[in-house]
Amino acid sequence: xxxxxxxxxxxxLKFIEGYPEYMYELIKVVExxxxxxxxxxxxxxxxxxREDVLKVHPDYAEGGKRAINIGVNKGDIxxxxxxxxxxxxxLIEEGEIDLRKPDYTTDILIIGGGLAGTTAAIWANDQGxxxxxxxxxxxxxxxxxxxxxxxxGTQAADRENDxxxxxxxxxxxxxxxxxxxxxxxTLVEDAPLIIDWLIDLGAMFDREENGDFxxxxxxxxCRKRMHACRDYTGLEELRVIRDEFKSREIPSLEYEPVIELxxxxxxxxxxxxxxxxxxxxxxxEATATIIATGGFGRLHIRGFPTTNHYGATxxxxxxxxRAGARLRDTDTVQYHPTGAAYPQQIIGLLLxxxxxxxxxxxxxxxxxxFVFPLEPRDVEASAFIRECYxxxxxxxxxxxxxxxxxxxxxxxxxxxxxxVDKAFPGMKRMFxxxxxxxxxxxxxxxxTLHYQNGGVExxxxxxxxxxxxWVAGEVSGGVHGKNRLMGNSTLDxxxxxRKAGISTAEYVKSGKKxxxxxLEHMKKYVKLLKEAGIPKERKAPILLPDxxxxxxLARMIDVF
Amino acid sequence: MKKQKSIxxxxxxxxxxxxxxxxxxxxxxxxxxxxxGRAYKVPAGLTIMQAMEYAGYRFIRSAGCxxxxxxxxxxxxxxxxxYKLQTAMACQTKVEDGMYLVxxxxxxxxxxxxxxxxxxxxxxxLFKYYPELARxxxxxxxxxxxxxxxxxxxxxxxxxxxxxxxxxxxxxECIQCGLCAIRCPAEIVQYNMAQLAxxxxxxxxxxxxESLSKRVKEVKEGKYEKDFRKLLSATxxxxxxxxxxREREKD
Numbered sequence: 001x002x003x004x005x006x007x008x009x010x011x012x013l014k015f016i017e018g019y020p021e022y023m024y025e026l027i028k029v030v031e032x033x034x035x036x037x038x039x040x041x042x043x044x045x046x047x048x049x050r051e052d053v054l055k056v057h058p059d060y061a062e063g064g065k066r067a068i069n070i071g072v073n074k075g076d077i078x079x080x081x082x083x084x085x086x087x088x089x090x091l092i093e094e095g096e097i098d099l100r101k102p103d104y105t106t107d108i109l110i111i112g113g114g115l116a117g118t119t120a121a122i123w124a125n126d127q128g129x130x131x132x133x134x135x136x137x138x139x140x141x142x143x144x145x146x147x148x149x150x151x152x153g154t155q156a157a158d159r160e161n162d163x164x165x166x167x168x169x170x171x172x173x174x175x176x177x178x179x180x181x182x183x184x185x186t187l188v189e190d191a192p193l194i195i196d197w198l199i200d201l202g203a204m205f206d207r208e209e210n211g212d213f214x215x216x217x218x219x220x221x222c223r224k225r226m227h228a229c230r231d232y233t234g235l236e237e238l239r240v241i242r243d244e245f246k247s248r249e250i251p252s253l254e255y256e257p258v259i260e261l262x263x264x265x266x267x268x269x270x271x272x273x274x275x276x277x278x279x280x281x282x283x284x285e286a287t288a289t290i291i292a293t294g295g296f297g298r299l300h301i302r303g304f305p306t307t308n309h310y311g312a313t314x315x316x317x318x319x320x321x322r323a324g325a326r327l328r329d330t331d332t333v334q335y336h337p338t339g340a341a342y343p344q345q346i347i348g349l350l351l352x353x354x355x356x357x358x359x360x361x362x363x364x365x366x367x368x369x370f371v372f373p374l375e376p377r378d379v380e381a382s383a384f385i386r387e388c389y390x391x392x393x394x395x396x397x398x399x400x401x402x403x404x405x406x407x408x409x410x411x412x413x414x415x416x417x418x419x420v421d422k423a424f425p426g427m428k429r430m431f432x433x434x435x436x437x438x439x440x441x442x443x444x445x446x447x448t449l450h451y452q453n454g455g456v457e458x459x460x461x462x463x464x465x466x467x468x469x470w471v472a473g474e475v476s477g478g479v480h481g482k483n484r485l486m487g488n489s490t491l492d493x494x495x496x497x498r499k500a501g502i503s504t505a506e507y508v509k510s511g512k513k514x515x516x517x518x519l520e521h522m523k524k525y526v527k528l529l530k531e532a533g534i535p536k537e538r539k540a541p542i543l544l545p546d547x548x549x550x551x552x553l554a555r556m557i558d559v560f
Numbered sequence: 561m562k563k564q565k566s567i568x569x570x571x572x573x574x575x576x577x578x579x580x581x582x583x584x585x586x587x588x589x590x591x592x593x594x595x596x597g598r599a600y601k602v603p604a605g606l607t608i609m610q611a612m613e614y615a616g617y618r619f620i621r622s623a624g625c626x627x628x629x630x631x632x633x634x635x636x637x638x639x640x641x642x643y644k645l646q647t648a649m650a651c652q653t654k655v656e657d658g659m660y661l662v663x664x665x666x667x668x669x670x671x672x673x674x675x676x677x678x679x680x681x682x683x684x685x686l687f688k689y690y691p692e693l694a695r696x697x698x699x700x701x702x703x704x705x706x707x708x709x710x711x712x713x714x715x716x717x718x719x720x721x722x723x724x725x726x727x728x729x730x731x732x733e734c735i736q737c738g739l740c741a742i743r744c745p746a747e748i749v750q751y752n753m754a755q756l757a758x759x760x761x762x763x764x765x766x767x768x769x770e771s772l773s774k775r776v777k778e779v780k781e782g783k784y785e786k787d788f789r790k791l792l793s794a795t796x797x798x799x800x801x802x803x804x805x806r807e808r809e810k811d
Contacts, residue, residue, distance in 0.1 A: 047804070061568050144624035144632055158775040161809060165787045173803035181792050189784060192775040199768055202676055202759030204728060211767035222806040232733060235629050239736070240762065243755050247673045255620065276620050300579040303572025309625040345607045345654055347578045349627045389567045401574045425733050429708070430628055433652050544618070550583045552616035 018343070018435030023444075026365060026395055030405050030442050033367035038413060041361075044372040050379045056390060057382040058302045058447075059332050068330070070528045071321055072465075078330040078454075081299040085318050088540035089529055090522050091259045092281075097272060099262070099517045102285035107133035107508040108501075109271060109286035111258045112316065114145030115234070115493035116473030116500075117292035118241045121250050123501030129508060131250045135284065137273060139257035139293070139543065140311050143242050146294050146474060147493055149309060150234025151352035151426060153226035154494075155218060155487035156191035162223040164188040171488060174220040174376040175481025178329065183479045183496075186460040187488065190495045195227055198494075201240040205229055206423075217357040218486035220376035226487045231352050231426040234490055241494075256282070257315065257543055260522060261289070261323045261469075264515030268323055268469040276543075287514050288468055288504035291316040292497065295452035295474040298545040301333050304449040305348025315541035316475040320456050323521045326465045329454030332482040337362075337380040339448025341403030343434045348448040351427060353377075353486040355406060358423060359414035363405040363442065364393035370404075378483045381447035388446065395444055403444040412439055451489065453480055462500035468515070470504055472496040582606075582614050591657035608635055608650035608661060621665035628652040631737030634707070637661035647739045649707045667738030669749045674756065681764040683722025690753040693719055695746035702740035702750055708733050712740050712750050719757055727754055728761035 016024040045053065054060050068076050068083050078086065108124050110117045113136050121136050136142070157167040167188040172179050195213075198205070205227050206214040215224045229236035245252075255276040262270040268289045273282040293316030297308025306312070321327060338351040356362075356373040362380075364370050364387050371383040384404050388394030394402035412419050420428055420439035431438045455477035462470040473493040480488060565573070572579075577586065582603060589604035593611060600615040609623060624632030633650035640658035650663060672689035679685045686693060693716065702712035715730035731754035740750040778784070794802070 056567060058568060062566065064568065140620075140624060141630075141632055144630050146625075149625045149627055149629045158769070158772045160771055163787075164779065164784050165791065166806070168788070168791065169799075169802050169806060172799060173806075177796060177799050177803075185788050185792065189779055189788070192772060192779055196768075196772060196776045199772075200677070200763065202762035204732065204758060204762040204765075207766050212769045212771070222808045224809060230732065232629070235735065236732075239755060240759055243671075243759060246671055247675065249673055300575075302568055303575055303579055305575050305578045307627070309627075309630070310619070310623045344577070344605055345610070345652075346627075347575065385567065385571075389570065399574070399577065426628070429733075430652065433628075434654065544620070546581065546618060547610070547613040548581050548616050548618055549614035550581045552614075553581060556616075 015435065017437065017441055019441070020398055023342070023395065027441055029365065029367040030363050030407055034407065034410065037361060037363070037369045037407070038410065040369060042369050042372050045375060045379060053379060053382040053386055056385045057378055058304065058335055059378070064302045065331060069532055071525070072324060073327045073330065076327070076330055079301045079333060081301050082296065082314060082330060084538060085314055085540040085542065086321055087529065087532065087534050088318070088538040089526065089534070089536060090322070091539055091541070092272070094519060094523050094526070097281060097519065099283060099519070101283070102270065102517065103282040104135055104284045106135040106284065107287045108135070108504045109284050109289045110134065110136045110292060111271065111290065112145070112292035112294060113138040113142040113252065114147035114292060114294055114473060115238055115241060115490060116497035117290065118238070118245050119494050119497030120290050120292060120472060120501035120504070121245055122241065122248065123498045124505040125248055125250060127502055127505030129505045131248055134250050136250060136252040137256050137258060138252065138254045139276070139315070141254050142252055143238055144309055144311060145238070146297070146309050146312055147234050147490065148238045149307065149350065150490045151231040151350060152218065152354040152357070153216070153228035153233050153487045154195065154237070154490045155221070155225050155485070156195045156227060156491065157188065157223065157225050158192045158195060159215060159223070159225065162225055164191065166223055167191065167225065170221045171480070171485055174485040175483050178481035180478030182460050183458060186499065187479050187492060187495050190498070191491055194491060194494045194498070198237060198240065201244050203229065203236055203240045216354065217374055219353055219356070219374040219380060220485045226354070226357065228354060231354060231424045237490055237494070258319060259541060260519065261319050262517045262519065263323050263521045264518060265520070266324060267467040267515050269515035270517055283517065285514055285517055287508045287512055288470065290462070290470045290472060290500045290504060291320055291456070291475055292472045293475050297449050301449055304335065304447070305339060306449040307336055307339060307348060307350035308449070311544065313542050313544060315543060316471070317455055318541045320464070320469065320471065322525045323469070324466055325469060326457045327454060328457045328477040329482055330477070332453045333449065334377055334451035334453050334484055335381045335447040336450035337377055337384055337447050338406055338445040340443065341401045341446040342397045342444040343436070344399050345434055346430060347401065349430070350448070350450070351406065351443065351445055355408060355411065355424065355427065358419065359410045361407045361410055363407045365395045366393060376483055376485065384445070384447055397444065401446060403446040405442040406445045407442045408438045409440055409442065451484055453477070453482055453484060460499065461503040462496045463503060470500040472500040591655060593655055594660040596662050597660065602655060604655070606655050608648065608653050608655050609633055611655040612650070622650065622663040626651045629735060631735035634664040634737040634739050635661055636664065647705045647707050649737065664738065664742065667742060669738055669741045669752060671749070671752045672756065676759050676763055679760065681724070681760055685760060686719050686753060686757060689756060690749065692746065692748050693753060696720065696748060697746050699745060701743045701745065705739045705743040707737060707739060708735060710734060715754060716748060716750055719753060724757055724761040724765060727757040728765065731758060
């Protein structure tokens with residue numbers, strides 16, 4: 001017999017247009033000021049005003065960070081959650097693994113199949129490395145990555161009134177002048193080449209009637225240089241690149257995360273894979289290794305929700321650091337200003353910056369436009385937090401979150417009816433699934449953990465301080481300094497994926513011999529951990545977050 | 561005196577339902593769902609994915625981006641008392657009382673290998689790599705199965721006619737979850753066929769912008785090298801001035 005529990009209590013909360021009645025009433029305040037706000041944009045902040053508002057940013061607010069106590073970057077500051085993972089024991093113990101017989105021998109091992117890793121494989125193949133000498137390994141499915149979720153666009157200075165130099169200055173200022181200049185130069189100079197390559201692959205960018213790109217604003221840019229594919233830019237870019245990869249029949253593995261690198265003193269010589277479903281380990285021997293594992297949103301730094309995919313758990317940084325790779329800019333985290341704050345099913349999910357590029361305005365509960373809509377992300381996010389928690393002008397949701405309105409109906413008013421449908425099908429669909437029409441009603445937003453600004457330091461070819469090790473994409477640090485601009489992450493992935501692919505191909509073609517396969521680096525690191533008195537149960541990489549209910553965890557028995 | 565909570569602590573507290581496992585004491589409303597036939601009482605208002613996690617499942621497969629973009633969490637469900645099999649993305653669908661559900665961890669679908677640079681931009685390329693296209697029965701099952709609400713059958717029919725624009729536009733928002741192919745009685749792999757059509761359209765369907773080709777040429781010829789050499793030797797003060805003096809293009 002089955003006992004049914006119906007949703008009787010749900011009926012008490014009355015919903016109108018997808019909103020609880022009280023929120024629907026508050027929307028009227030936004031509607032009343034809309035005509036006045038249509039032609040008004042608050043002034044952009046001065047550098048002094050930016051500095052002031054940043055005090056409430058999670059990076060600058062008190063607490064949340066500490067010094068790293070072990071390894072190459074000892075003394076550097078990182079979020080507690082990241083420092084904990086850097087100071088954690090490996091998943092394996094020395095002597096547990098038989099390294100004598102590699103299961104795979106390859107020229108180039110690529111760890112992570114998002115935009116960066118997949119691009120690297122194709123370019124290495126283009127440089128003459130035979131497909132069978134490349135191996136791409138994925139923790140989840142090939143393409144389950146933050147890349148596929150990128151919505152807004154890819155920056156490239158390809159218009160007459162723009163240049164890579166202007167792109168450079170935008171990114172440098174947005175990064176608070178902390179970007180590594182040589183890698184930033186590569187990013188902006190290669191950007192037009194990347195768009196050109198994506199057209200070769202058949203990517204469908206938004207076009208004007210005459211074939212020109214539709215190019216729009218991004219936060220912190222002084223030129224319109226965002227190339228978008230509706231609001232599915234990352235999906236489209238990843239789809240064509242992955243399809244090219246699969247068409248070339250380059251070998252790849254899925255559900256086989258790397259849990260440790262293998263080294264021969266200061267050289268990375270391969271990796272240890274772990275079958276997520278059977279638990280079996282495999283040894284990969286590689287001449288060159290590229291880590292392209294993405295970021296760390298699923299660590300929920302400072303308790304923030306995230307836009308990131310399920311596997312974004314900092315694995316790449318953890319394994320590279322243990323092997324001796326140098327990190328940089330570990331002290332900052334990017335919070336995207338516009339994460340969904342309502343409804344509860346999508347809390348933290350991304351609402352693309354492109355919405356603001358096309359006229360959606362942040363508005364407080366009194367219907368006031370309180371901030372220039374396209375400040376760099378950290379400044380914009382801080383302004384939202386200040387509005388909600390210092391000025392108390394946010395809207396409180398039924399689950400107790402606060403947020404500000406993003407007045408999305410302005411997009412159609414400013415650009416013509418139907419623009420939301422055409423330019424934001426993904427966003428519109430997401431809200432429609434929960435009963436909200438974002439073309440007609442504003443949506444509630446609050447900053448959400450979005451991007452790992454720092455990471456493994458590289459040169460302009462993606463090369464790290466360790467021989468045989470390259471990194472590309474979000475796992476790297478330096479190109480964005482302490483804050484990334486919109487449209488520079490998909491670009492980062494493809495530019496440096498390509499560079500790493502070319503560079504590793506040259507490295508293997510130079511006749512480099514493979515090194516020994518050892519876990520000596522791990523042994524040394526474990527010694528440091530023991531000396532520092534790190535608790536034994538703290539282990540990394542964590543591979544996946546854990547969202548299981550508290551009740552079931554409390555009653556779980558480990559039988560077999 | 562009790563220490564006042566900081567802004568960061570208040571924010572973390574408000575978000576804990578999505579950043580950690582859910583505690584049943586925070587829940588007021590419940591529904592009953594049936595995961596692969598077994599009944600679980602789960603909080604109302606969650607997505608299918610969140611509800612399964614509350615019930616104790618820790619995903620390896622069938623969870624990817626968790627935001628409706630990757631197609632990993634394809635789900636088939638039926639409501640008690642209804643014969644209809646429905647489809648959904650588990651991360652984008654609210655759990656409902658009386659849902660019987662199962663997830664599709666993998667789609668063993670055919671994906672052809674080709675070089676789009678060497679193929680003609682006409683219908684023959686679609687039939688060459690996906691000949692089963694001709695078997696379409698126009699039954700519309702694919703359209704009904706699509707969790708993105710795409711008109712799948714319409715774009716398959718457009719493909720048969722060689723209308724690349726219609727296939728590309730009609731399939732553009734495809735997340736390649738595979739549900740159409742799994743339901744198709746004609747065994748067409750709609751989403752892979754459409755991928756080929758879109759790539760052909762993206763490459764050959766419109767003219768490459770001249771400004772792009774010009775800029776690519778300039779970069780390759782090293783037009784900006786001098787500017788960058790100068791820029792890279794600038795002082796911090798000079799950088800800051802350059803940034804502050806930027807002129808913003810008109811809206």
